[in-house]
Amino acid sequence: MGDTPGLDEPTLEEQIAAYQREFQDLDPQVEKIVNALSRLNRRMNVAYGRQTAELGITNADWEVLKALVLSGAPYRMGPSDLAKRLGLTPAAMTHRIDRMVTEGLVTRERDENNRVRVIVELTPAGREKWQEAMRMATVFETDLLQDLSPEERTALGEVLTRLLRRVEDAQPDAGGRLTDLD
Amino acid sequence: MGDTPGLDEPTLEEQIAAYQREFQDLDPQVEKIVNALSRLNRRMNVAYGRQTAELGITNADWEVLKALVLSGAPYRMGPSDLAKRLGLTPAAMTHRIDRMVTEGLVTRERDENNRVRVIVELTPAGREKWQEAMRMATVFETDLLQDLSPEERTALGEVLTRLLRRVEDAQPDAGGRLTDLD
DNA sequence: TGTGTACTCTTTAGCATCGAACTTTAGGTT
DNA sequence: AACCTAAAGTTCGATGCTAAAGAGTACACA
Numbered sequence: 115m116g117d118t119p120g121l122d123e124p125t126l127e128e129q130i131a132a133y134q135r136e137f138q139d140l141d142p143q144v145e146k147i148v149n150a151l152s153r154l155n156r157r158m159n160v161a162y163g164r165q166t167a168e169l170g171i172t173n174a175d176w177e178v179l180k181a182l183v184l185s186g187a188p189y190r191m192g193p194s195d196l197a198k199r200l201g202l203t204p205a206a207m208t209h210r211i212d213r214m215v216t217e218g219l220v221t222r223e224r225d226e227n228n229r230v231r232v233i234v235e236l237t238p239a240g241r242e243k244w245q246e247a248m249r250m251a252t253v254f255e256t257d258l259l260q261d262l263s264p265e266e267r268t269a270l271g272e273v274l275t276r277l278l279r280r281v282e283d284a285q286p287d288a289g290g291r292l293t294d295l296d
Numbered sequence: 297m298g299d300t301p302g303l304d305e306p307t308l309e310e311q312i313a314a315y316q317r318e319f320q321d322l323d324p325q326v327e328k329i330v331n332a333l334s335r336l337n338r339r340m341n342v343a344y345g346r347q348t349a350e351l352g353i354t355n356a357d358w359e360v361l362k363a364l365v366l367s368g369a370p371y372r373m374g375p376s377d378l379a380k381r382l383g384l385t386p387a388a389m390t391h392r393i394d395r396m397v398t399e400g401l402v403t404r405e406r407d408e409n410n411r412v413r414v415i416v417e418l419t420p421a422g423r424e425k426w427q428e429a430m431r432m433a434t435v436f437e438t439d440l441l442q443d444l445s446p447e448e449r450t451a452l453g454e455v456l457t458r459l460l461r462r463v464e465d466a467q468p469d470a471g472g473r474l475t476d477l478d
Numbered sequence: 479t480g481t482g483t484a485c486t487c488t489t490t491a492g493c494a495t496c497g498a499a500c501t502t503t504a505g506g507t508t
Numbered sequence: 509a510a511c512c513t514a515a516a517g518t519t520c521g522a523t524g525c526t527a528a529a530g531a532g533t534a535c536a537c538a
Contacts, residue, residue: 122380124366126457132366137430141438143449148340148437150456155337157463158330174524184306184314194486198304206525208488230486230533248319255330256323258463262455267325270455273448274332275308281339281440356494376516388495390518395494412503412516 126150158258165250171243175214179244182220182236189236192225196234219243308332340440347432353425357396361426364402364418371418374407378416401425 124132130145159173166176181199182189191199197207211234214220219240225231236244259267306314312327341355348358363381364371373381379389393416396402401422407413418426441449 126460129366132368135368136365137427140430140434143453144434144437144441146453147441147449147456150453150460151333151337151340154456154460154463155333157460157467158333160467161463183318184311186314186317192486193488203526204487205489205527209524228486228534232487245319248322252322252326255326257466258459259326259329261458261462266455267329269451271325271328271332273444273452274329274336276443277440278308278332278336278339280443281336281343284439285339285342374516375518384494385496386517387497387519391494410504410516414517 123153126153161254162251165254166247168250169243169246171217171219171247174210175217175219176244176247178210178214179219179236179240179247182234183241183244189241190233193232193234214240308335340436343436344433347436348429350432351425351428353399353401353429356392357399357401358426358429360392360396361401361418361422361429364416365423365426371423372415375414375416396422 123129126146126149129149130142133145134140134142162176163173166173171179177200178196181196182191185191193207193211194204196211197204200207211220211222215222218237221235221237223233223235225233262270305311308328308331311331312324315327316322316324344358345355348355353361359382360378363378364373367373375389375393376386378393379386382389384392393402393404397404400419403417403419405415405417407415444452
């Protein structure tokens with residue numbers, strides 16, 4: 115029988131207490147925020163993964179579908195543009211597109227104007243999958259934020275974008291794998 | 297020449313505008329929060345990755361060191377406990393421990409009381425690496441939150457733990473890869 | 479026209495991961 | 509005591525990623 119990893123972690127409070135025990139000069143408030151951000155993100159990814167699995171695709175597929183849809187009609191991009199957008203190597207994109215072509219989510223053809231280039235285009239089926247995934251995602255997201263008042267949402271959005279701006283200024287070239295979803 | 301993925305994404309605002317263009321019934325405020333969370337987390341992971349690389353270890357190593365340190369003295373755990381804690385399979389732990397043993401970060405020995413079991417124990421060198429990584433991490437984290445007032449920090453920590461509690465109740469067994477750090 | 483150079487994508491080799499099969503040991507049941 | 513079952517860890521095969529090398533095409537410039 116295969117092992118299904120089942121993540122068995124202490125509560126956030128226990129964990130921060132343990133950090134304080136093992137490391138001096140630790141600001142518990144900072145640690146609480148940072149660790150909550152990490153955990154929240156992981157749980158979100160788990161939720162998205164379950165939803166896409168239900169649709170018969172992977173999170174990796176969904177990332178590509180999102181990039182294509184967000185590029186706007188006619189939903190075409192080159193493999194290396196996709197690779198840059200998703201933060202992975204062109205080599206990885208080649209294989210990912212292979213798979214998605216066989217799944218019928220995208221088509222791949224050479225650009226007749228510049229035969230070095232390849233055009234990856236979303237199929238109607240791929241667009242449909244994206245919409246279904248979006249419907250499920252928005253349900254989850256709405257549920258997640260359900261307990262927040264309008265004022266809290268505004269404040270949270272503002273603070274998070276402020277933090278994001280700060281870290282983006284600090285690392286203008288991200289160079290990170292897009293394991294998370296956006 | 298190898299490709300260094302360089303993540304080339306639209307601004308958060310552009311992206312949300314594109315979502316609205318392509319998908320009806322979208323709450324921009326919700327989307328802003330969720331997408332900011334994802335992006336923030338990715339940037340944090342990039343920062344942690346650079347720091348651990350500077351110390352000559354990987355983020356994977358750091359995850360294991362953290363789990364061992366947080367377990368408390370004498371900093372011992374079994375491979376499958378570690379695997380559960382980190383959300384990966386025992387098979388992956390076997391190889392990861394192999395590597396870390398050769399790096400001198402941990403030791404592996406059989407439990408004499410129950411010879412099926414294996415004990416992974418942190419070495420002094422491993423503990424030292426953990427402390428250096430923590431020092432760097434706390435500098436980054438402090439800098440990240442620098443612009444937030446004490447009131448904002450309190451409010452942010454409270455809201456995030458509320459969201460976390462909600463999503464943890466919804467998925468009691470996480471079953472997710474611990475790609476993020478905590 | 480010919481050549482060099484840059485760019486785009488694919489191929490190859492190596493590594494980490496997962497799922498599943500397997501080995502060894504512990505502990506309960508008859 | 510002999511067996512059965514469960515648990516811990518490793519091994520094996522497949523997949524997806526990276527880094528690096530390779531092949532094909534376009535464009536600038538002599």
